Amino acid sequence: MMESHRKSEGEMQEAVARWKRAGLAVRVSDGLNALCGDEVSMALAIDGRGAVVAACWSGFACSLCALSCDCAVGAALEGGLHEAAELTVENVARRANLGEVSRSRRGCVELPLNVMKGMLE
Amino acid sequence: MAEYGAMENGGRNCGSVKVLAAVLGAGSSTRMGRSKLTAPFAGTTLIERAVGAALSSCADAVVVISGAYQGEMSSTLAKSHPGAVVLENPRWRSGQSSSVRLAAEYAQQSGFDALLLFAGDQPFVERWHLDRLIQAARSIASSAEARSAPTAVLSSRGRRRGNPCLFFSSCFALLQGLAGDEGARSLFGPEHGLNQAEVAFGNDELFLDADTPEEFVELEKRYERRRSPAPESDFPLLEERGSACPGFSFLDSAASSCAAKGPLDAVRDFETKRRANIHRGIYPLSEEATEAYEEARAKVGRFFGGDARNVVFTHGATEALNMAALGWGGNALREGDVVLLDTAAHHSAIVPWQMLSERIGLKLEFIGLDASGALDMERYRRLLECDPRAVVLTHVSNVTGLACDAKGAVALAHAAGACAVLDCAQSAGHMPVDLADIDADFAAVSAHKMHGPFGVGMLWGKEERFERMLPLLGGGGMIARVTEDGYVLSPPPRRFEAGTPNVSGAIGFAASCDYLAEVGLESIERHGRALSDRFVRGASEIRGISLLGTDAQGKRNSLVSFNVEGMHPHDVAEALAESGICVRAGTHCAMPAHAALGARASVRASFAAHTSCVEVDMLLDALRRLDAPSASARGLRG
Numbered sequence: 078m079m080e081s082h083r084k085s086e087g088e089m090q091e092a093v094a095r096w097k098r099a100g101l102a103v104r105v106s107d108g109l110n111a112l113c114g115d116e117v118s119m120a121l122a123i124d125g126r127g128a129v130v131a132a133c134w135s136g137f138a139c140s141l142c143a144l145s146c147d148c149a150v151g152a153a154l155e156g157g158l159h160e161a162a163e164l165t166v167e168n169v170a171r172r173a174n175l176g177e178v179s180r181s182r183r184g185c186v187e188l189p190l191n192v193m194k195g196m197l198e
Numbered sequence: 199m200a201e202y203g204a205m206e207n208g209g210r211n212c213g214s215v216k217v218l219a220a221v222l223g224a225g226s227s228t229r230m231g232r233s234k235l236t237a238p239f240a241g242t243t244l245i246e247r248a249v250g251a252a253l254s255s256c257a258d259a260v261v262v263i264s265g266a267y268q269g270e271m272s273s274t275l276a277k278s279h280p281g282a283v284v285l286e287n288p289r290w291r292s293g294q295s296s297s298v299r300l301a302a303e304y305a306q307q308s309g310f311d312a313l314l315l316f317a318g319d320q321p322f323v324e325r326w327h328l329d330r331l332i333q334a335a336r337s338i339a340s341s342a343e344a345r346s347a348p349t350a351v352l353s354s355r356g357r358r359r360g361n362p363c364l365f366f367s368s369c370f371a372l373l374q375g376l377a378g379d380e381g382a383r384s385l386f387g388p389e390h391g392l393n394q395a396e397v398a399f400g401n402d403e404l405f406l407d408a409d410t411p412e413e414f415v416e417l418e419k420r421y422e423r424r425r426s427p428a429p430e431s432d433f434p435l436l437e438e439r440g441s442a443c444p445g446f447s448f449l450d451s452a453a454s455s456c457a458a459k460g461p462l463d464a465v466r467d468f469e470t471k472r473r474a475n476i477h478r479g480i481y482p483l484s485e486e487a488t489e490a491y492e493e494a495r496a497k498v499g500r501f502f503g504g505d506a507r508n509v510v511f512t513h514g515a516t517e518a519l520n521m522a523a524l525g526w527g528g529n530a531l532r533e534g535d536v537v538l539l540d541t542a543a544h545h546s547a548i549v550p551w552q553m554l555s556e557r558i559g560l561k562l563e564f565i566g567l568d569a570s571g572a573l574d575m576e577r578y579r580r581l582l583e584c585d586p587r588a589v590v591l592t593h594v595s596n597v598t599g600l601a602c603d604a605k606g607a608v609a610l611a612h613a614a615g616a617c618a619v620l621d622c623a624q625s626a627g628h629m630p631v632d633l634a635d636i637d638a639d640f641a642a643v644s645a646h647k648m649h650g651p652f653g654v655g656m657l658w659g660k661e662e663r664f665e666r667m668l669p670l671l672g673g674g675g676m677i678a679r680v681t682e683d684g685y686v687l688s689p690p691p692r693r694f695e696a697g698t699p700n701v702s703g704a705i706g707f708a709a710s711c712d713y714l715a716e717v718g719l720e721s722i723e724r725h726g727r728a729l730s731d732r733f734v735r736g737a738s739e740i741r742g743i744s745l746l747g748t749d750a751q752g753k754r755n756s757l758v759s760f761n762v763e764g765m766h767p768h769d770v771a772e773a774l775a776e777s778g779i780c781v782r783a784g785t786h787c788a789m790p791a792h793a794a795l796g797a798r799a800s801v802r803a804s805f806a807a808h809t810s811c812v813e814v815d816m817l818l819d820a821l822r823r824l825d826a827p828s829a830s831a832r833g834l835r836g
Contacts, residue, residue: 113768113784114792114799137798139768185768 079173082133082150083143089120089135096122096131104158106195107136110188115142119192121153129153129161134189141178141185145169149193162194215339217332217364218310219257220301221248223318224265224290229409233267235318236274237414240421245271246278248318253279254444255328257314261304263297265290293379302365302373311339313370315382316362321421322403323362324812326445327353330819331364334397339366348372349393352386353404359386359396360405400736400818423728427721428807432458432713433649436808445778447813451647452596452624452757452804453782457706458649464709465651468702476701477675477692491701494708495691501711502643502658503632510657510664510691511704515623516546518642518657519590521694522619523550526640526659526667527588530617533559536586538616540573540602541566541794542595545787547621547642551590567794571595571747573602582614589616593625597791597800598747599730599754601625605636612637617663623647627714628756628806629723639663645703649806650710654703657694664690671696714807722807726756729805729814733758736818743821746795757804759786762824767801770824774801777820779813 084092096103099122107118117136124130132153134146148169153161166186170178178186223245227234235245245262252260264271265287275282285304289296298315305313312335316323334351338344348368352359363382365373369392372385385392403424408414430436433456439446448456474487496506512518527550531537537551541564555562563581568574573591582589589611594601604620611618620638625631627648633641641658645651659667669676669687673696679686687693714722731751737743742763747754762770771783782802785792792798803817 111785111789112787114789115766115768116798137766139766141768142766182768182772 079144079147080151081143082147082154084133084135086118086135089118089133092122092131092133093120096120101130104196106192106198108188108192108195110142110184112184113139115139115185115188117142117146117189117192119146119150119189119196121158121196123158127157129157134192138189139185141175141182142188144173144175145186146189146192148172149189153193158193158196162190162197164190164193166190215311215332215336215366216309217257217259217312217314217335218301218305218308219252219255219260219314219316219328220305221245221252221260221262221318222294222297222301222315223248223267223271224263224287224297225294226266226290227409230411230414233270234408234414236267236270239321239414240418240425242278243274244321245274245318247321248316248323249275249279249282251323251325251328252314252316253282254325256332256444257328258310259283259308261285261301262318263287263301265297293377294381295376295378298376298382299374302370306367306370306374310367312364312366313373314362314364317407319407320361320405321417322401322406322424324815326812326816326819327399327401327404328362329445330397330399331362334395335364335366338395344368344393347391347393349395350385351395351397354396354398355400355402355404358405359383398822399815400739400822401815424811426808426810427725428458428717430808432460433808434459434462443778445816447779447816449803449805449809449813449817450780450782451806451809452786452802454646454652455627455649455806456808457646457651458710458713460713461645461650461706461709465702465706468705473702475698487701490705491699494704497708498656498704498711501708501715502626502641502656503634504658507661507691508633508658510659510694511699511707512642512655512657512694513653513700514644514646514655515544515621515642516644516655518640518655519546519619519621520550521657521667521670522640522642522659523554523590525670525694526617526663527551527554527560528558529668530666531558531560531587534561535588536561536563536584538578538581538586538589539564540590540592540621542571542573542597542600542791543590543592543788544596544621544623545789547590547592547619548790564790567791569748570600570750570753571598571795572600572753573607575603575607578607579610582610582616586611586614586616588619589614590619591621593620593622593631594628594755594757595747595788595791596624596757596786597759597788597795597802599624599757599759599804600747601629601755604638608637622658624757625755627710627719627722628726630719633658645707645710648707648710649713651700651703651706654700654707656707659690661690664694667694669694669696673697675699717807723755725807725809726805727752727754729809729811730754730756730758732811732814733803733818736814737821740818740822746792746797746800756806757802759800759802761797761800762821765824767799770801770821773824774817774820777816779817779820781817 101122122131351364408417474484476488499505566574608618620641626643644655676696746759767783
């Protein structure tokens with residue numbers, strides 16, 4: 078079972094404030110899927126060496142979107158922001174043992190990946 | 199598969215539990231005075247209806263137990279279901295138990311694992327009721343309780359329990375011990391120690407039957423009221439999908455309706471016999487094509503209360519609404535002009551005005567929704583005092599299914615001096631829409647939501663409004679003259695149809711108007727409201743279902759949006775899809791509407807002329823059985 082990095086909006090705001098007080102660099106990005114209403118925010122805390130030391134996400138997400146968020150955040154914690162930003166739908170499907178993601182649900186998986194890419198900007 | 203003489207049921211085996219469905223029809227109908235099962239009933243007979251339901255279920259085989267009216271029953275079924283196995287019960291006079299004993303003996307001798315009993319005189323028992331019982335039996339067959347003691351699966355509704363009932367083979371000895379006029383229900387008392395599983399249904403009519411002529415007439419009337427105005431056989435896709443997937447239920451007509459045979463045939467007929475470009479060639483084939491296209495325009499115009507001069511063929515309602523905004527508004531409006539927009543609008547009735555406003559600086563005001571989720575008429579009246587130049591209204595919301603008083607709202611707009619644009623994408627084809635009577639300046643319609651083809655729709659317009667509208671596309675067919683110095687436009691409506699239009703689409707569109715007129719728009723409207731009411735009533739009994747918009751009855755037209763507590767709409771839709779139920783999930787291209795209704799997204803079930811009460815009941819049943827945690831887990835597993 079994949080680890081969940083989901084927090085409520087309030088919890089995420091508290092986490093971000095805590096990271097900033099600790100002197101960590103914080104990046105936040107969000108995204109919306111207008112078709113399904115999914116809306117996701119992600120936050121990363123990055124230390125002086127550029128490693129992602131804490132991360133979380135919050136928002137309105139279907140189960141596939143939530144899974145993809147957890148994959149993306151998990152990847153950032155394991156391998157850093159750049160590695161996470163390169164994740165593809167297929168990567169997520171493999172990591173989460175999803176099998177093939179149907180065309181109509183690709184957007185659900187892509188949204189968090191685009192949010193993670195948005196961290197680089 | 200066991201060797202047996204019963205009619206094999208098309209191989210739709212539901213797993214390892216082999217089920218014989220027995221339709222009980224041996225009784226003498228004493229109080230009827232004649233055979234109630236073979237008397238005409240809503241275009242068929244009760245026995246044919248019951249046997250049809252059993253044969254289309256996933257029972258492995260079906261028998262009919264006859265008795266008092268053996269000859270009539272056999273000859274009736276020989277015509278409708280040739281090959282139907284009718285077992286004559288020679289002891290029918292001794293009471294109902296003799297039929298149950300016969301069915302149980304037969305099931306035992308033929309090696310069935312379970313016997314599904316139901317009475318032939320319960321017309322509201324559908325295939326899916328039988329399938330639910332069989333599925334429930336399959337799921338408990340290997341349980342310790344089912345193995346240790348005689349076990350049955352009963353239908354229930356509230357506190358009432360009854361037929362159809364399924365008995366595992368462990369009950370066959372008990373069933374064969376019944377006597378007199380007691381039916382199988384007498385086994386449910388505690389003295390028999392029967393393990394009893396229940397399948398709860400939400401259908402109040404499930405157990406209805408008739409014993410007297412008066413009851414028979416009432417039953418028939420009630421049954422007729424439930425029937426859909428258009429048969430599924432009018433829609434090839436429903437026939438095709440329905441036979442491949444018996445639980446298939448298409449409840450997304452608001453997105454795109456199923457194409458009806460008439461429009462499909464009209465398109466094919468044109469493409470194979472009269473296809474040529476229009477308004478261009480002078481050879482007979484081209485003239486025929488032109489004639490067909492312009493006749494389609496006239497027909498569509500008449501369908502909506504006007505004539506050919508009011509009809510511009512477009513790609514759909516979205517293009518029509520863009521033309522009204524950018525073509526008319528772009529020419530007629532100036533910086534600072536006020537335009538009122540409907541909060542319940544589809545994005546196509548909002549975004550073009552926002553785009554125009556970015557260009558010329560309009561003042562856009564959203565009217566808002568009242569407490570029921572409908573257009574806030576009070577606020578609308580107040581906003582009209584701001585002297586709007588245009589008002590953009592939604593006839594029926596694609597989120598709530600609530601309709602506005604279009605004629606009244608348009609009249610108010612005109613009194614304020616505003617141009618009224620009406621989005622009829624969800625009303626056209628679902629109710630009578632007389633645009634001349636409503637007096638809209640512009641209106642938008644999509645053929646694919648009216649059982650017609652994709653890629654065609656209509657911008658309805660008053661001639662004087664067309665005169666002040668600029669075409670969005672320039673090219674062939676819409677000009678009277680082109681020189682190197684400039685151009686002269688053709689008169690409307692052709693002015694707005696640059697290039698080669700979707701000719702066969704327009705012809706299919708006209709055919710869909712013919713089809714809907716034949717089915718009857720008033721009847722479609724009544725049916726759509728009845729289905730929505732049925733869903734609203736049923737949903738009120740399911741914990742965790744919240745509707746978008748009012749709970750009141752009689753307000754919705756052919757669609758309902760709702761949410762399930764603890765489940766994302768996508769996950770709900772995916773779970774329903776596993777049962778063959780097709781619904782929409784998301785924002786339905788109406789984000790401001792959702793925001794105003796306090797939701798991010800929703801699940802939407804939408805109905806059409808062919809949608810039956812049974813499909814609404816199936817949807818409610820599926821929602822009742824939703825299990826939030828496991829549905830989310832399904833999402834995790836894909």
